[in-house]
Amino acid sequence: MSIAKLENIHKVYHIGKIDFPALRGISFSIEEGEFLSIAGPSGSGKTTILNLLGCLDKPSQGKIFLEEKDITALPTSKLADVRRKNIGFVFQTFNLIPVLTAMENVEFPLILEGQHDPKERRQVTEDILTEVGLKDFLHRRPNEMSGGQQQRVAVARALVKKPKLVLADEPTANLDSVTGEEILQLMLELNQKTSTTFVFSTHDKMVMDFARRIIRLRDGKIESDQKVNKK
């Protein structure tokens, strides 16, 4: 089943009186369980696509479907509910709430979602943090952890509510290459284990290599869309 579908999406940013077309007719569909990379140079429109998929923004033209449901016309407040339920985000930097511990950061989406049983919440949180290898860092604050560890917490937080779709915008851009690979490896493992759909953007060739499908962007258009077959 298609998790998400973009249909002839155009996105125009208005900078003063100038209209800047960031996306110019993008169409593709994402199947459940995919591990998909949106690749392209800086300014090619990657973040814009992820924002649209993440219901943070609305297209200027075209339609967006999440699980075959048209979300294009939903009001902003409804979009917040869609995000809360269905989508996990991992950003490039400054992912975590600085005043909360790893545990509390991961627990946060569950609380927002309205899970009231604290015991159960803690259990789920602890499990997922253990899964991302941070069993011993549950009570650290973000500033007491390395960049890689912070990004692991972010991944755990994105996944904890078992979303339909995890969106990661250049999740490795602020990490050294070894740590970056570890994060990608982790995401891939979680993708396979939980069959959660991952979409991540990158301009890094090595990061792209983890993907099972790569959509290349250039100047707001899809340059290529290829499946990569591995073992």
Added chain:
Amino acid sequence: MKMLFKLAFRNVFRYRRRTIITFSAISYGLGLMAVGISLYNGVDTHAMDNIINSQTAHLKILAAGYFEKKDEVPLEFTIDEPQEIKSLLKNNRDIQGIESRVLFQASIISGMDELPCMGVAIEPEIDPLVFKIKDSIIDGRFLEPSESKIILGSGLARDLGLKVGDDCTLRIFFSIEDFIWNALDLEIAGIAKTENPMVNRGTVFIPLSLAQEALSLENSVTELAVRIEDRRRLLEVRESIEGRLASLSKDYEVVSFEEYASDFKELMRMRSRMQALIPLMMILIATLGIVNTMLMAVMERTREIGMLAAMGMRKMEVMLVFIFEGALIGIFGSFAACVIGGLGGWWLEAKGFSLAFLGEEIAEMVSFLPMEVYKGDLTAGTLIFTFILGTVISILASLYPAYKAVKLDPIQALRHVG
């Protein structure tokens, strides 16, 4: 909800510098306000008490016509049978004391110096029931009936360089315009320093019989000063006195201290209008402090706000985090304000301060209030008011920054670098 509160709570402690600035704005601003209110209340009640205790008593019985001309200290509106009135009111349980007095214009001459003053002829054995002159003798002793001695206000004595035991000349005016006067050479029995600087600066007390003789008044007096047991019953007592006096053939008027001191009342009213500005300014300072620091908080945490929004946090929830934050700082600050206000108010109430540190003469010039010592009056109400005000202000002042926070477009906020 608990989560939002936890977030707010932690933020309060994380951004310490900002918290401290806001906290200080509230605690100092409102603390000083509380001290100011205490002082103001104190001045209000004590100044009135001082006037009552040294000048007006609670009620004055005057011959009809006197009150209108009271500023001229006339001698032609007299009460000719004070004893009759006294016995008429003898059975009134509300009355603590009634004293016959004569007020007259006078001056004191010592060597080459002469200073004008208010002459007050008193009944030394009754005066302590009505006024507090006797308690304020700082040197020498109080008057005895029908002796030929005087008591000088402390300021007057100082300005003339007179001490207890010195002789001086008291010039008693029948009429200032016509310059008709009588002079008496008298010894100073005591120096009075009341709580009321106006009295200390320009009053001389002499025994009633001496004044009546010097002014050829026979048994007449210019006023009967009445002190009552319970000030709250002022109106009733006044009415009952008026009722009693109606049976007499001559017309009298009964005047309360508030009417008698109406000039002072007016002064206080003007002052209170001016002083209302001070708390308002303090409130403004505290409000601006909070708005400013909370706006800084919103700017500083732009990305965090974007992230919270991306995670699907509702606008109301984001707002609440900031409002809680402001409210928390406000509550802490208000608490500290109450401590500052409480300590300051308590000190003012217990000790008070005098302007004497400016030097006695400057102090006399700048002090236009009938108070030697500025004493405060701290009430629980003041502290509760301060606390509630501080809390309400900080919540209100957080509204705008919180609104700013949710107005942020999450996409822009996330792109925000920093």
